[in-house]
Amino acid sequence: MAGTATAALEARKLVKRYGDREALKRVDLEVHAGELMAVIGPNGAGKTTLLSILAGILRPDEGEVRSPNGDVGWVPQQAALYRRLTVEENLLLFARLERHPDPRDSVEEMLELTGLGDRRREVVARLSGGNQQRINIAIGLLARPVALLLDEPSVGLDPRQRARLWSFVSALAERGTTVIFSTHDIQEAERYGQRLLVLADGEDLFDGTPEELRAAVRSEAPEAASSDIETAFVAFLQHRGH
Amino acid sequence: MRWLLLKDLQILRRSPLQAILLVAYPVLIALLVGFAISRDPDKPRVAFLNEVPQGARIATGGTKLPSVGVDDRICGAVECVHVGSRAEAVDEVRSGDVLAALILPEDLVDRLNSLSTLDPQTPEVEVILNEEDPVKAQLVDDRIDSLLAQANLLVARRIASEGGRYLGLVVDGGAFDVLGEPIRILGLRTSASILRALRPALSPGPLRASLDRVIDFASLARDNLDVAQPLIDRLTQPIVVDKQVVSEPTPPLDVFAIAVAATLSLAFVTVLLVAGSLALEREENAFPRLTRGLVSQSALLGEKVGLGIAVGLGVTLLMLAGVQPFVSLDWSRFGLWLAAILAGAAALGAAGAALGAAAREVRAVSLLAFMLTLPIALLSLIPSGAVGGAAYDGIRLVTVLFPFEPALQAMTAALDPAGPGIGGPLLHLAVLAVAYGLLARLALRRFAVV
Numbered sequence: 001m002a003g004t005a006t007a008a009l010e011a012r013k014l015v016k017r018y019g020d021r022e023a024l025k026r027v028d029l030e031v032h033a034g035e036l037m038a039v040i041g042p043n044g045a046g047k048t049t050l051l052s053i054l055a056g057i058l059r060p061d062e063g064e065v066r067s068p069n070g071d072v073g074w075v076p077q078q079a080a081l082y083r084r085l086t087v088e089e090n091l092l093l094f095a096r097l098e099r100h101p102d103p104r105d106s107v108e109e110m111l112e113l114t115g116l117g118d119r120r121r122e123v124v125a126r127l128s129g130g131n132q133q134r135i136n137i138a139i140g141l142l143a144r145p146v147a148l149l150l151d152e153p154s155v156g157l158d159p160r161q162r163a164r165l166w167s168f169v170s171a172l173a174e175r176g177t178t179v180i181f182s183t184h185d186i187q188e189a190e191r192y193g194q195r196l197l198v199l200a201d202g203e204d205l206f207d208g209t210p211e212e213l214r215a216a217v218r219s220e221a222p223e224a225a226s227s228d229i230e231t232a233f234v235a236f237l238q239h240r241g242h
Numbered sequence: 243m244r245w246l247l248l249k250d251l252q253i254l255r256r257s258p259l260q261a262i263l264l265v266a267y268p269v270l271i272a273l274l275v276g277f278a279i280s281r282d283p284d285k286p287r288v289a290f291l292n293e294v295p296q297g298a299r300i301a302t303g304g305t306k307l308p309s310v311g312v313d314d315r316i317c318g319a320v321e322c323v324h325v326g327s328r329a330e331a332v333d334e335v336r337s338g339d340v341l342a343a344l345i346l347p348e349d350l351v352d353r354l355n356s357l358s359t360l361d362p363q364t365p366e367v368e369v370i371l372n373e374e375d376p377v378k379a380q381l382v383d384d385r386i387d388s389l390l391a392q393a394n395l396l397v398a399r400r401i402a403s404e405g406g407r408y409l410g411l412v413v414d415g416g417a418f419d420v421l422g423e424p425i426r427i428l429g430l431r432t433s434a435s436i437l438r439a440l441r442p443a444l445s446p447g448p449l450r451a452s453l454d455r456v457i458d459f460a461s462l463a464r465d466n467l468d469v470a471q472p473l474i475d476r477l478t479q480p481i482v483v484d485k486q487v488v489s490e491p492t493p494p495l496d497v498f499a500i501a502v503a504a505t506l507s508l509a510f511v512t513v514l515l516v517a518g519s520l521a522l523e524r525e526e527n528a529f530p531r532l533t534r535g536l537v538s539q540s541a542l543l544g545e546k547v548g549l550g551i552a553v554g555l556g557v558t559l560l561m562l563a564g565v566q567p568f569v570s571l572d573w574s575r576f577g578l579w580l581a582a583i584l585a586g587a588a589a590l591g592a593a594g595a596a597l598g599a600a601a602r603e604v605r606a607v608s609l610l611a612f613m614l615t616l617p618i619a620l621l622s623l624i625p626s627g628a629v630g631g632a633a634y635d636g637i638r639l640v641t642v643l644f645p646f647e648p649a650l651q652a653m654t655a656a657l658d659p660a661g662p663g664i665g666g667p668l669l670h671l672a673v674l675a676v677a678y679g680l681l682a683r684l685a686l687r688r689f690a691v692v
Contacts, residue, residue, distance in 0.1 A: 057530050074534060080527040082249065084256040089249075096245040097536040123256070139531070 008033045008069055008178040009054065009147040015062035016049050016202075023049045025202045026063070031147060031180055031195075033069075036173040038193030039182040042237070045199040047182035048077070051149045054180070073145030077152045079136040083125035087116055087135055090124060094139045110138040114168070130161025134168055141172070148172065150181035154188060166192045186233045200242035246537065246545045247552070250519050254553075264515075264553065268507045268561035275503040275565060286382050289334040289343035289370075290322040298351040300397060312393070316344065319389055320382075328368075335372045342382040343370040344389075354397065398478040406471045413467045430467070434460035493658040496569050500562070501654040505586065506619055508558045508653075509646050512587050514611045516550035516594030520682075521607040539686050543595050543679065550591030551584060558583050571657065578656035578664055585671040586649030592678035593645055599685035615646070622647040645674045 011029040015022065024046045031037050039047050052058040054065055055074035081090050091110050095103035111117040114134040116127075124132060133153055140148055150169065154162045170192065173179050183189050189196055190210045198206035198213070206213055217232040218225040224235035255261055292313060316322065323340050325331045331343035345368040353365040369386055411418055415429020428436075437457045444450040493501070523529040523542070533539050562571060562579065594611065601607040622641045626634055641647040652667035 055534065057534055071535075074531070076527055076530060078527045080531040082253060082526055082528065084253045085249065089252060093245055093249050094531075094536075097532070 006032050008035070008067065009072060009180070010066045010068075011050075011054060011063065012065075013063040014050065014053055014060045014065070016046075016053060016058065017061050023202050024053070024060070027199070027202070027204045029054075029197065029204075029207075031178050033146065033178055034173055034176045035178050035195060036170065036193055037178075037180045037195040037197060038189035039180060039197045039199060040184065040186055040189045040193075040233075041199035042242075043184060044201070045184075046202040047184070047199055048151055049202075050199065051151050051180070051182055054147075055149050067147060070146035071143050073140040073143045073148040075137050075140035075148065075150045075153060077155060079124075079129075079132040081124050081132060081135055081139070084123060086121050086123055087111070087127070088120040090135060091138060091142070094142050098142050098144075100142070106142060110142065113141070114138045128161060130157050130165055133157065133161075133165055137168070137172075141177070145177070147178035147180060150179065152182050152184070154183065154185070162188075186230050190229055198237075200237055200240065203242075205237070205240050205242070243537065243541055243545045243548070246532075246542070247549055250545075250549045253519075253522075254515075264511060264557055265560065267511070268557045269564050271503050271507055271561055271564075273564060275499055275568075277568070278499065285319070285321040286342070286385055287323055287340045288320040288382065288386075289325045289331040289340045290316060290320075291325050291328060291331050291343065291345045293348040294346050294350050295348065300351060300354050300400060312346065315392070315396075316389060320344075320385055332370055335370050338372060341372060342386065344368070344386060345370070357401075395479060402474045402478045405474055409467055409471055409474070413464050430460045430464040434464065493654050493661050497658045497661075498654060500565050500569065500571070501650060501657050502623065503565070504558050504561050504583075505646065505650040505653050507561050508554045508583060508586055508649065509590050509615050509619060510611075511557045512550040512554040512590040513594035513597065513615050514608060515553055516546045516591045517598035517601070517607040517611050518604050519549060520546045520595055520598030521602055521604045524602050525604055540683060543599075543682050543686065546595050546598070547588060547591035547675075547679070550594060551587040554587035554590070555580075555583050558587075572659055575656060575659065579653075581668060582649070582652035582656035582664060585668045585675075586645065586652055589645035589671040589675040589678065590649060592675045592682060595682035596678045596685060599682045599688075602688070614644070618644045619646050622650060642670075643674075645671055645678075648674065 007030050009029070009031045011027065014024050014027040014029075016024040027046070027050060029050075039050060041047055049058065051074070053060050055072060056065070057074070082093070085093070088107060088111070091107040092103055095106040095110075098106075100106045108117075111120055114131075114137075116131060116134060119127065119131070124135065127135070137148070137150065137153065140150075153169070154165055157165060166188075169179055169181070173194075181193070190213075193210065196206065196208065196210055196213050197204060206216060208216075213236075214229070214232070217236045220239045221232065221235035224232040227235070254264070290313075294312075313322075323334060325334060325343070328345055331345060334340045335343050347366065347368065350365055350367065353363045356363045357365075367390070371382060410416070411427045411429065413430050415427050415432050418425045418427050434457055437453060437460065441450065441453055441457065444453060492498075520543075523532065529542075532542060537545070559579075565571065597610055597614070598607050601610050618640060621637050622644075624634070624637055628634075629637070648667045648670035651662075652664055652671060655661045655664040655667060
């Protein structure tokens with residue numbers, strides 16, 4: 001995909017090695033404002049490594065990352081919150097650390113966005129996993145990022161919590177925030193991702209819409225075309241040698 | 243950084259147990275130290291049976307010496323439980339009600355008096371011990387040995403004093419009772435004078451030469467017996483101690499005890515708090531988020547050490563204020579106290595940061611902090627000469643590398659107006675603070691691994 005002036009986040013030829021093992025093999029990526037991209041692949045595919053490099057937590061051995069229009073927000077897989085502080089105290093701390101001119105205003109904004117205004121004085125440890133994840137994402141948003149990276153955000157959530165989370169994330173994208181999330185749940189990726197990036201053993205195998213992925217599966221693994229998406233995806237990976 | 247500090251204090255406040263411990267610990271230590279240094283050690287309880295008949299006195303040359311007040315002297319050194327028989331004394335010891343029993347047998351004075359006869363017998367006292375607790379048994383052993391040494395010295399001095407009086411009679415003459423009958427002793431000095439007065443009455447010849455020899459003997463004996471008196475006095479205590487202190491002046495025991503207690507509080511609070519709060523950043527997954535542009539790793543380390551310094555300062559001052567009712571502290575040296583506490587807390591905090599960064603998990607960090615701080619603190623209190631040379635060198639190496647000992651030296655110097663200077667320990671602490679800070683910074687690299 002060619003780079004354009006509206007790209008919120010670009011990555012070129014990313015390589016990351018852990019000893020002899022290549023965790024990422026020349027991965028390219030370009031995401032535009034308001035896009036919701038899912039990075040999918042089996043465990044060990046390199047999803048977390050890719051997101052960590054995009055977030056600036058890990059340095060690539062080769063390649064480069066650019067976010068020309070502003071900062072990239074990052075939401076780690078496990079909630080990075082102080083469990084003994086209240087919802088409001090967590091948000092206020094990170095708003096202050098982000099040097100917001102009026103941190104209390106930012107807190108109110110995030111409480112409204114997460115719908116947790118009525119639980120602002122509750123200690124985070126008492127919140128459900130889903131609500132903790134919403135606060136976790138809200139803290140990522142305090143940086144006012146042009147792109148938000150979510151590392152397996154729905155892990156450990158029950159179906160109801162997951163549905164509320166994706167409704168929240170979709171609303172963010174609708175407001176113009178670029179969202180890149182990683183998951184190994186192909187159904188979730190197909191349902192919520194506007195674009196899918198398939199990784200396996202550090203290689204990017206596919207980059208396109210869910211419909212394009214289904215078309216690729218039909219073409220490369222016709223025997224699995226009528227199966228459910230997960231079975232078809234596994235067949236696709238096998239055809240690609242993974 | 244101040245927001246992170248505020249956050250850590252909020253977290254601390256949210257954990258009531260931690261907060262109570264931080265306040266209660268120094269207060270408790272202060273009270274314990276205060277009581278310990280303001281009270282004399284308890285005397286051991288000893289069953290005491292004195293079977294010596296009343297009125298029995300040690301006698302020399304047929305003269306009874308005045309009473310030495312044995313009961314009072316013994317019961318002044320130990321807490322006496324008076325018993326009526328040996329069996330009762332044994333029962334008291336067996337039951338554990340007393341640590342030992344001391345029995346002065348009926349014939350003790352007779353045996354003492356026999357020492358000046360041709361048939362001397364060894365005077366003995368009986369000690370019955372309960373050695374169930376070896377430390378207490380050693381304490382009682384030491385007390386009773388000390389008592390016996392004092393008793394022996396007392397008896398020897400009385401005998402020497404009486405011997406000296408008789409020598410005085412021989413030299414200078416005087417009155418002397420034998421079986422109630424007063425006898426006048428002429429004495430060598432008077433004898434020589436009389437003989438010298440008689441001498442001119444004798445014409446030169448063998449008789450006068452013999453008289454001269456007697457006069458010479460009397461004069462010589464008088465002069466030499468004069469010097470015998472101090473000699474006899476010295477025999478009762480032939481060796482005296484001339485103590486020369488070659489080390490720097492040691493602080494008074496109460497000041498040292500307060501310094502140890504204050505430094506221990508400071509060490510535990512600072513090391514545990516800094517190590518624990520740093521490890522908590524990782525356990526809460528906040529470290530990568532924080533250091534992804536919000537704060538630098540060095541600033542985060544600085545904040546943790548700052549937290550340790552702030553809380554350590556508060557806790558140590560609280561402890562010193564708690565000791566104040568028991569021991570008068572020189573508050574005019576408050577500036578030096580602050581310097582010692584701040585430098586000690588900085589170095590201990592940096593060591594805590596290195597531990598926290600290395601161990602990374604709060605539970606592992608807490609365990610490690612205790613496992614390091616407690617033994618190193620104890621090792622720092624071992625004086626030279628208490629263990630072998632090589633072992634002491636090893637201990638020195640360990641204690642020099644950990645901030646407890648210089649923190650203790652700084653605290654002692656700050657509290658003791660007559661003590662050595664504080665500059666050396668402060669410099670030592672500064673070097674350790676920088677070294678541990680660098681180690682912590684290196685160890686933090688592993689923290690960033692996702």
